[in-house]
Structure formats: C-alpha cells, structure tokens
Amino acid sequence: MTAKITTLMQLSLVICLSIASSFVAGQALNSEQKTQLKQLQSTALQSQLSYQLIESLTTEVGHRLMGSAGDEKAIIWAVNKMKALGFDKVWTEPVTGSYWLRGTAKAHIVAPYPHDLVVLALGGSVATAESGITANVAHFETLADLQAIPDNSLEGKIAFVSYQMTRHIDGNGYGPAVGTRVNGAVVAAQKGASALVMRSVGTDNNRIAHTGIMRYQDKVKKIPAAALSNPDADLLLNQLKRGGEVSLYLNITARTDAEVVATSANVIGEFTGSEKPDEIVALGAHLDSWDVGAGALDDGLGIGMVMAAAHHIGQLPQRPKRTIRVILFAAEEVGLLGAKQYVKDHQAELDTHVLGAEWDFGIGRIYKMTPGVGAQSLNAIRELGQYLAPLGVALSAENNGRAQSDMGALSDAGMPSINFSPDGEHYFDYHHTENDTLDKVQPEALKINTAIYTMFAYFAAQSSADFRH
Template sequence: MISKSKFIASTYLAVLMSVGSFIASAQQLNTDQQAQLNALKTTALQSDLSYQLIESLTTEVGHRLMGSEGDKKSIVWAVNKMKALGFDKVWTEEVTGSYWLRGEAKARIVAPYPHDVVILALGGSIGTSKEGLTAKVAHFETLADLKAAPDNSLNGKIAFVSYQMERHIDGDGYGPAVGTRVGGAVVAAQKGASALIMRSVGTDNNRTAHTGVMRYKDEVKKIPAAALSNPDADLLVNQLKRGEEVSMYLNMTAKTNAEVVATSANVIGEFTGSELPNEIVSLGAHLDSWDVGTGALDDGLGIGMVMAAAHHIGQLPKRPKRTIRVILFAAEEVGLLGAKQYVKAHKDDMNAHVMGAEWDFGIGRIYKMTPGVGAQSLNAVRELAQYLAPMGVALAPENNAKGQSDMSALSDAGMPSINFSPDGSNYFDYHHTENDTLDKVEPEALKVNTAIYTMYAYFAAQAMVDFRK
C-alpha cells in the first residue's frame, strides 16, 4: 500500500511532467527551428549589412524630403538595393502630397541686446513678407499658457513658447513638447500674433535648431512658425528676464507650392513564405526624411535594420512559413501619407497582415518588447521573449502596443503589433536637425537591434498562431 506522502509526491511529479509536456507541445518553434533562430542571431550579430545600407543611403542619396530630388533618388536606391539583396518581389505604390519648400530663415534679436540667432522653419510654414517682420516678443512658458492668453492680446507681436523638452530613455519628453510645434501657430494666430517662435523640440545644447511638421487650420489666419536653437532660446529668455521689452526680426522664405503635386512612393519588397505565402509579417521604416542632415537616424537606422533582417532570413535554405514583407513608407514626416495610402490600397487584404513592427526611434540597444496581440496568443509572445531575453530584452507587462509611426495606421486597421523600445536617451539631441548624420549611428547597438528584429520576424513567420486571437 502506497503511503500518503509517496502518493502526494508521485501525483506532484505527474503534474509537473504533464505541465512540462504541455509547455513542450505548446512551443511554436521545434528544435530545428530554434537552432535556425540561433543561427540567424549569430549571422546578424556578425554582419555589417545594416550599417552598410545606412552608409550607402546617407552618402549616395542624403536627405529625402517628400517630393524633393533626394526623395526621388531614394526610391530608385531602395528598389535597386532590395533587388540586389535577393528579395523575391519588389514594387512601388505611388503616394502624392503637397510640395513644401523650406527656403531660408534668418532671425535676430534687435533690442535690447542685439544678437543673431539660429532658427529653422517648421515644416509646412509660410514665410514672412520679403522685407521680413520686426515685432515685440510675448513670452509664454508653455502652450497651455499661450492658450490661456486673451484673444487679440498679441496683436502685432511674435509669440514665443520657451518650454524645454525633458530627456527620457523612452522619449516620453517628446509628447509634452511637440504640441507647440504642431498646433502652436494656430493658437498664436487666434490670439493675434504675427508669428510663432518656439524652443526647439530637442534635448541638446547645440546651436542647431530642430524642424518638424506643423499644421494650419483653414479658418485661422496663417502665420510664420519657426524653431529656435536651445542656446538661443536660453539667450532670449535671459533677455526677457531683465524686464525690458524685447523685439526680434524674422525673415523666412518658406512656402508651399500649390501648383506642384509632390509625387513619392512606398517601396515594398518580399521574401515569399514557404507554406503560407499569403500571410504577411511586415517590417516597416520610413524612407523620407527632413531636408536637414542626411536622415541617418530618422529613419536610416530603420531602413538598414529591416532590409538587413529580411535579407538574413531570405538566405535560409528553407524559408519560414509566412511571407516577410518590408515596407519603406513615403512621406511619414509630413503626416503618415504613405501609411495612409498603404492601408487604403490594401484594405481588402489587411486581415492577411498577421503581425507588424517598425523602427522609428532611438539609437541605443533595445531593452523592452511590448506586444499588442490577442490574449490567446500571449503565450507565443512569451516564448519569443525567452529567445530575446539573453539579448537584454524584457517583456513588458502590458499588452496594448500599437505599431510605431506608419505602422500605427496598420494597427488601427486591425493588424497585431510588437513594439521594441530602444535606448532613446540621446535621440532627440539630433532629431530633425543638421546633426542627423551617419557618425551618430552606434554600430554595435545596430548589430544587436538588427539581430532582434531578425529573430522577431523569423519567429512571427514560423509560429502557427493567430496573433489576433
């Protein structure tokens, strides 16, 4: 007769064996596929391909503002690179928008203590008159303070918002700062201002200004809008602190050419799945950039990573089950135009997009992965997390991710997503500036992050799970 203690022990062992058997059977990758995943990891960590692609793009093309010659060259570059990397299919899908010209921008503190200062027109801004604009400066610490100003209280003045962006590893300081850039000109115009200047949305102390898109409203008068470098914003604040009236001169030649339609394109390439070719795992980045710097970080990093990741997988003796699609989106900087057009063009097959991820932020290594999938597929995500954990990637407790940037439009259309969070502590030192150049790329971090994207894409293409459920 078996003792009670032996019965309990044997029962406990049976339960453990049952659970172990269940876990083994629930794994999405078998032993051979796990070995393949590790081999891909090694390949990516030893490869310079992603860096070589960024170097090529920034050297041979440079900046890629929507509708510019650089934008057109980048489309040809991307198509040729994808073909050279062995993509099975490569094609483009046209995207159109307005054609904005930056022109020149000059500014000067006229009184009480004259200084030339560094500004950049915000993307989409109008210019001043040919003679420029000289006016007194009305200072507001935040956009909320500007909104609280009485209507017509700024008649004939230049509104200045001095809010300073905070530095965070995840870029959380961007949201509170970017509102002035996007909507501040409308608010300032409603208060009667003749122009808006703002402290750049950036965390650096360089005498370089940060550009970025802004918006007008048809029913509100359009006024010029520009960003001031951080040191020059400090200089202006210091003059204002002295209690004297401060006046500035502003001259901008920016304009939107209404007679010209800017034509660009999404560039798309695929490695066809071996068993389920109509199911798509998408990797995204945006091909355009602002017309300052060379777009190495924003979003050359993403372009190099996703193209290299797909190439590494495409060289396997046997392809994963699902198709891996790389989408290089057009016109992200001016309003996600490429992403919106992609969703419109693919509305009938969005259900075939089983998972997506984009890279459009950060410089350093990825430290966290956040899913946005159905509850039943979380166990598959946890398995992926186990493979990525040795790379320093933690699984977030939340399951609410939307795709970054362009991929957010696909998420809104129902595509499950994974967001990878890299160290972005220094990203906004260079974002949208002349300093967005190749030397800011961290090659070793780039290799690690490319390996992570490669492993993610392979896993998502092999795992026979419906990430929507």
C-alpha cells in the same frame, strides 16, 4: 505505506512529464527551428549589413524630403537594394501630397542687445513678407499660457514659447513639447500675433535648430513659424528677463507650391512564405527624412535594420512559413501620408497581416517589448520573450502595444503588433536637425537591434499562433 508513497511518486512523475510534454508540444518553434533562430541571431550579430545600408543611404542619397530630388533618389535606391539583397518581389505604390520648399530662415535680436540667432522654419510654414518682420516679443512659458490669453491681444507682436523638452530613455518628453510645434502657429494667429517663434523640440545644448511638421487651420490666418536653437532660446529669455521690450527680426522664404503635386512612393519588398504565403509578417520604417542632416537616425536606422533582418532570413535554405514583407513608407515626416495610403490600398488584405513592428525612435539597445496581440497568443509572445531575453529585452506585463509611427496606422486598423522600446535618451539631441548624420549611429547597438528584429520576424513567420486571438 512505502508502496503507497512509491505509487504517489510515480503518479507525480507521470503528471510532471505529461505537463512538460504538453508545454513542448505547445511551443511555437520546434527544435530545428530553435536552432535556426539561434543561427540567425549569430549571423545578425556578426553582420555589418544594416550599417552598410545606412552608410550607403546617407552617402549616396542624403536627405529625402517628400517630393524632393533626394526623395526620388531614395526610392530608386531602395528598389535596387532590395533586388540586390534577393527579395522575391519588389514594387512601389504611389503616394502624393503638397510640395513644400524650405527656402531660408534668418533671425536676430534687434534690441536691446543685438545678436544673430540660429533658426529653422517649421515644416509647412508660410513665408514672411520679403522684407521680413520686426516686432516686439511676447513671451509664454507654455502653449497653454498662450492659449489662455484673449484673442487678438498680440496685435503687432511675435509670440515666443520657451517650453523646454525633458530628457527620458523612452522619449516621453516629446509629447508635452511637440504640441507647440504642431498647433502653436494657429493659436498665436488667433491671438493676433504676426509670427510664432518657439524653442526647438530637442534635448541638446548645441546651437542647432530642430524642424518638424506644423499645421494650419482653415479660416485662421497663416503666420510664419520657426524654431530657435536651445542656446538662442536661452539668450532671448535672458534679454526678456531684464524687463524691457525685446525686438526681434524674422525672415522666412518658405512656400508651398500649389501648382506642383509632390509624388513619392511606398517601397515594398517580400520574401514569400513557404507554406502560408498569403499571411504577412510586416516590418516597417519610413524612407523619407527632413531636408536637414542626412536622415541617418530618422529613419536610416530603421531602414537598415528591417532590410537586413529580412535579407538574413531570406538566405536560409528554406523560407519560413509566412511571408515577410518590408514596407518603407513614404512621407512620414509630413503627416504619415504613406501609411495612410498603404492602409487605403491594402484594406482588403489587412486581416492577413498577422503581426508587425516598425523602428522609428531611439539610438541605443532595445530594452523592452510590448505586445498588442490577442490573449490566447500571449504564450507564444512569452516564448519569443525567452529567446530575446539574453539580448537584454524584457517582456512588458502590458498587452497594449501599438506599432511605431507609420505601422501604428496598421495597428489601429487591427493588425497585431509589437512595440520595441530602445534607449532613446539622446535621440532628441539630433532629431530633425543638421546633426542627424551617420556618426551618431551606434554600430554595436545596431547589430543587437538588427538581431532582435531578425529573430522577431523569423519567429512570427514560423509560429502557428494566431496573434489576433
């Protein structure tokens, strides 16, 4: 009996050792690469580079709307910075679009109780008449309420939608609020309104307005569209609650110059892979910003992080196996034009983009990552999750991750992707406003997030996993 037990114990030990050996052999990184990954984490956590890049961008360039002088300066800035950071290859690819000029926007309540209001034209809005518009306000709590009324029933009125965005760590209040910004002017025009005014898509209580892109439709009259600051939307509501007519004056001088083609560019830099240079790990951010604020959060954070992450890896004694490509996309704010152009320009090589991620949301620390990869490569992703867990990153149980913003176009074209979820509870306090400035950057969270992107990029570049399968 004792001999049998001893034999069974020995057999169990052999099986356990065999399983353990198989697990080690199946790991994406060997012991030397794990040590390198740990060193990269330490380097990124101690480095000021990502912050220094954001400070440089916001100080030396500032806002950078598609086709503006700031946009042109940003392209030059990005090319020069990539070269200074030691990227092996740096180049630009042209992106074109229409040229919109913001001009000025003014609004005030005429009656019953006169007040000046803080207002911003929505991106792409047409102008009012030179003398402005004065009209009674028709109030709607939601875009759906506006959609529900008969066509041509708002003749001679300004439509006002007061829906207020809600605050969430993952920013999921944005979707229900942004529809009015994008489509509200078309709906209001169909109802006969002379203009659309909406509560800003933001979670703050500051007296600043939030801009953002809106859309017109062919064969629907183009009417001016503007956003009110949250406190001024409350003020307008308080006057409406008193039951009488409220008269509003609006004057917008914005215009799209049909004679001018706005020219921008995607800025791309690479650290070439040592063994598989044609296989690309893609890191993305968008270079443009709205023409208010300094674009520190949207998307200076992403620019600083992905450039710093690639640089840290590029300083290693030996390059990882795959190429790491940083893509700073043009014209995200005005319709993802740079992303669409990139997909078009790189259609023939999209299947060589083995894994990608972008940063274009949030301020605080990353708390979760959601993969969008082939089922067979999930074990490699779980291994990555183990390396990132000490930095507070949980691995989602879902495998439906889509890269953020511009890089989402590559996800849709088949690129395996990771979506990193940062704390975005306060992001929409500043989003698309004058308040998007350097002081809103959280330096310690930035270091941690840069370390996460650095480790992700190194892991993806060294792993033998085929993330499409």
